[in-house]
Amino acid sequence: MADTNENPKPARKRRKLSGRRKLAFIFVALLVGLLFSEGILQIGCLVSPTLNHTLRNDFPPTIDDPVLGVRPNPALRDHDAAGWRNPERLARADLVCIGDSQTYGTSCARDEAWPLVLGTQTGTSSYSMAYGGYGPAHYLALTPEALELKPKLLLVAVYAGNDLADSYTMVYEHNQMPELRNPDAAAVAAIEAEGNDYFAGWNELQNFVSPPANDEPSFRDQLSRWFRLYAVARTVKRALNADAEAAKQADPDRIEQKWQKRKALAAELGDGNKLFVYEQENVRTLLTPQARADAMNLNDAKIAEGLRISKQAFEGIIEKAGGHCTLAFVFIPTKENVFYAAAKAANNSLPAALEAVVADETRLWSELKTFLDDRSVPWIELLPALRAQVGDGQNPYLENWDGHPTGVGNAAMAKAISESPVVMKALAD
Numbered sequence: 001m002a003d004t005n006e007n008p009k010p011a012r013k014r015r016k017l018s019g020r021r022k023l024a025f026i027f028v029a030l031l032v033g034l035l036f037s038e039g040i041l042q043i044g045c046l047v048s049p050t051l052n053h054t055l056r057n058d059f060p061p062t063i064d065d066p067v068l069g070v071r072p073n074p075a076l077r078d079h080d081a082a083g084w085r086n087p088e089r090l091a092r093a094d095l096v097c098i099g100d101s102q103t104y105g106t107s108c109a110r111d112e113a114w115p116l117v118l119g120t121q122t123g124t125s126s127y128s129m130a131y132g133g134y135g136p137a138h139y140l141a142l143t144p145e146a147l148e149l150k151p152k153l154l155l156v157a158v159y160a161g162n163d164l165a166d167s168y169t170m171v172y173e174h175n176q177m178p179e180l181r182n183p184d185a186a187a188v189a190a191i192e193a194e195g196n197d198y199f200a201g202w203n204e205l206q207n208f209v210s211p212p213a214n215d216e217p218s219f220r221d222q223l224s225r226w227f228r229l230y231a232v233a234r235t236v237k238r239a240l241n242a243d244a245e246a247a248k249q250a251d252p253d254r255i256e257q258k259w260q261k262r263k264a265l266a267a268e269l270g271d272g273n274k275l276f277v278y279e280q281e282n283v284r285t286l287l288t289p290q291a292r293a294d295a296m297n298l299n300d301a302k303i304a305e306g307l308r309i310s311k312q313a314f315e316g317i318i319e320k321a322g323g324h325c326t327l328a329f330v331f332i333p334t335k336e337n338v339f340y341a342a343a344k345a346a347n348n349s350l351p352a353a354l355e356a357v358v359a360d361e362t363r364l365w366s367e368l369k370t371f372l373d374d375r376s377v378p379w380i381e382l383l384p385a386l387r388a389q390v391g392d393g394q395n396p397y398l399e400n401w402d403g404h405p406t407g408v409g410n411a412a413m414a415k416a417i418s419e420s421p422v423v424m425k426a427l428a429d
Contacts, residue, residue: 034229041228062131067141069176072131078110082145084129085110093127094427095119096146098139099157100166101132102332105410107398112407115155117414124427130157135166136310137177143320153426154321155380155417156314157330158368160337160361161403164306165198165295171309172302180309195302202291205274209265209401259399262286272351275401278339280346282393286401287336287343289353296334296360307364311371318377326426329372330417333383335403337361342390378422385416 062070063083072083080089085104097103097115105113105128119126127149129142139156146154170176172192182188224231248254266275266286276287297303314329321327336357343350365381372379386405389396389412396409405413417423 038227038229041232044228067176068134068138069170069174070133084127084131085113086116086128090125090127090149092125092151093149094124094152095122095126095155096149096151096153097126097128097130097155097157097330098142098146099128099130099330099332100134100138100159100163101130101404102159102161103128103130103157104132105404106132107402107404108407108410112410114410114414114417117411118417121414121418122423122427124152127151133166135163135170135306136313137167137170137180140180140313140316140320141177143317147321147324151325152429153326153328153423155328155330155423156317157332158310159332159334160296160364161292161334162199162295164303164310164364166306167309167313168195168198168302168306172305177313180312182305182308191301191305194300195305196294196297196300198295198297198300198302201274201294202288205288205291205401208269209262209275255399259284262400273353276343276351276354278343280342283342283390283395285335285339285395285397285399287339287354288401288403289336289351289357292334292336292403293353293356293360296357296364298360298363307367311368314371318375326422327377328420328422328426329368329377329379331365331368331379331381331383332413333386334361335397337383338386338396339390341387378420380417380420380422382413382416385412388412 059076060073061076063073065071072079072085074081074083076083078085080086082089087110095115095118097118103113103115105115110116113128115126115128115130129146134142136156136158143154167180171178171180172188182191220234224234262275263277263279266272266277269275273290274288276289278285278287294300295303298307318327334357336354340350340354340358343354369379386396386409389409394408396405396412397403398406
């Protein structure tokens with residue numbers, strides 16, 4: 001019988017890929033992998049607007065609201081599901097705080113804003129409902145939502161700097177809360193004819209100190225929109241460089257250079273009415289007297305109408321909160337008023353606009369205190385606490401023209417509020 005294995009077929013030799021072919025194979029594999037990943041990301045961005053805005057780093061700050069006009073976007077970092085700047089949306093809260101950017105904490109981290117610091121100091125659950133551009137008319141609209149949390153204490157924070165102007169803007173220019181409009185058509189016509197553009201000075205100043213950037217997206221921004229993998233790479237790079245960027249901003253030489261540049265801008269603007277330099281020992285900053293005076297001139301017809309609207313809104317808040325919780329109003333001063341006493345002590349004369357700001361603010365607080373006292377509603381004034389910081393050599397604000405308190409200033413405000421008898425009693429019950 002023949003041996004079947006007599007002439008076996010030789011084993012096939014595996015071809016070895018040349019170096020060039022290996023490189024070509026690796027290149028093609030990488031290209032396919034990148035194209036596949038890019039495709040997945042493109043589809044993900046179409047399906048998920050949140051992913052799309054995260055990669056492009058361009059979340060819209062607000063969303064439309066039928067009553068408020070706009071409310072903060074819930075998709076923003078540090079915001080809860082309702083859009084407010086809290087770690088999470090609460091079903092109930094011992095303390096609810098309503099306000100504008102001064103309460104939101106524009107110039108500090110979320111956990112440094114006074115509503116959350118106040119919760120920590122008092123050992124209670126605290127919830128913030130605040131956003132920049134809001135005023136007393138907005139606070140009235142927010143009150144029912146605040147009361148849904150069944151708080152022991154509702155704090156309504158009033159900012160002297162622009163709350164009156166913001167109330168007028170909401171009711172007359174944005175056509176929100178029409179029930180707050182003056183029913184006298186002739187009076188409204190006179191107000192609109194006599195009143196000034198109360199934010200014109202502020203916008204002019206901002207355009208000078210921070211000229212608007214080119215609205216056209218940069219080449220890198222365009223690449224981020226076209227190629228999602230590139231957007232991912234930029235997002236990762238930003239995260240990795242965050243600490244280095246923070247260290248760069250904290251460099252003493254850089255801080256000093258910025259301060260000298262700001263002083264030069266103030267000198268270029270002239271007599272201190274537009275930008276006033278405060279520099280005493282360890283505390284230095286810039287004040288914006290004229291822009292602030294324009295937005296709180298009680299002799300201006302629109303601002304006076306804003307005050308009337310605000311008082312009517314406060315009446316509504318008092319009525320809605322009655323029987324549900326303790327209500328108190330918090331008076332937040334302007335940066336100009338906080339530094340006024342120290343500036344007066346250090347200077348023989350002050351700009352006329354700064355004197356006007358303080359005069360109108362003093363008059364405003366006097367009117368509101370009388371208004372609330374007549375209705376047996378408590379109020380808490382924060383001017384002494386912030387002025388005390390300046391007197392102690394601490395700066396409760398940034399060294400630029402920003403009028404929002406820093407974490408240091410917010411801590412002082414929270415402490416002053418926590419020590420108020422009405423707060424201690426309400427939260428102890």
